[in-house]
Amino acid sequence: MFSHLRSAALVLAGVAALVACRKDEVTSLEGPVPTPGFTVQLNTSQYPVVATFTNTTTDAFLYQWDFGDGSPLASGQNVTHTYKAAGTYQVKLTAAGRGGTGISPQQPVVIPSTCGNAAFGALTACAGTGATSWTLSDQPGAVVRLSASGAVLLSSTTLSACQLDDQFSFTSAFTYSYDAGAGTYTNGACGKALSGNSDFIYKPNGNLGQIVLQRPKSFIGLPDSVANKTYDIVEASSTKLRLQGTNPDGTKTVTTYIPQLSALDRTKQFLTGGSSRTWTLDNTVANAIIVGTEANPGAYNVSGSAGSVPACQADDEYTFSSTGAFGYDAKGETFTAGVYTCQPGRTDNSTTFTFGPATGAGIAQLTLAKTGSFIGVTDAPTSRVYRILSIDNQHMTLRAGSSTDPTVFTFQLKAK
Known part of the structure; x- marks a missing residue:
């Protein structure tokens, strides 16, 4: 009720101002009181929906529109308004003329949703x-x-x-x-x-x-x-x-x-390529493998200059799938710790891995399910925990060993 009175007061104030400007022509407000009315047409060929309001009021010369969605009041005889959300809005028109001010009944305007598309x-x-x-x-x-x-x-x-x-x-x-x-x-x-x-x-x-x-x-x-x-x-x-x-x-x-994925999901996306992705040790960089402790990852050994990883180790392929399957292809031979020579290949495509947040340094970690399975080196920690320190679409830094293992191996890998 108070909002109606306020709207009417605003319009009447406009009428008074207009009369003051035309005092030589009009000395009093006389005539029928306007009966506001309007029709509405919706353009649903595009969204957000634009509503066109056509005025059917007679005996008025000032108009004020309330579109029912909390937007500022608008003026004008015929107007358009954009509704950014679906719903039913109660629209009303206040009109002023020489006989006074009239307020239309609230008219519901139903805006359809495009969420069904x-x-x-x-x-x-x-x-x-x-x-x-x-x-x-x-x-x-x-x-x-x-x-x-x-x-x-x-x-x-x-x-x-x-x-x-x-x-x-x-x-x-x-x-x-x-x-x-x-x-x-x-x-x-x-x-x-x-x-x-x-x-x-x-x-x-x-x-x-x-x-x-x-x-x-x-x-x-x-x-x-x-x-x-x-x-x-x-x-x-x-x-x-x-x-x-x-x-x-x-x-x-x-x-x-x-x-847009979470950091963890994006890491898995890079690891698996969204379905399956194969990685190899990156023998084009120096120190593709370093061995040490969590506090000093290169304390014990570094692989040396680019190209120093043995060929039978550098050609090994490690494949990760988004379903959690893990495969190791030795390409005929596996570089075996202890004897530190190329031995018969230990190809194995029958294990799986779990993936989740890293414990300690890293953005994520994976754990190989099968005893004896490994990535990079055969003497990796028996925890079979591998933490991803960094990864993008082509490169990955992977650390074998949990944060509590006494020895950790850090690898540089590249996507095949």
């Missing part, structure tokens, strides 16, 4: 938190450039760390943010961070739909000038997002994203 639901985690962050995939082909006819012109191999730390976040309230991390990859190098925010429009278009960014110079994935800031959704699920944009020259860029 599978692509939008995946993009924004609409049914859950209402916000999702994505990063560029670390797999080959994360960025593909196509000709206007669809022929592949370029397909990425390994993206730079400057690209892989970028985060692209979408909310069900139609806001978008880009966090560049250390910098934005531009013109073949990591450059100035171009982090920023933008509203976006989602257009279902009968398929997976389109994302249209609203802020100039905003972008998703690559800082290219995608035409009209419009990105077609090619694929959308809880585990993968693929977007396609058309460039000014007619070529198209397809980018693939994965959900």
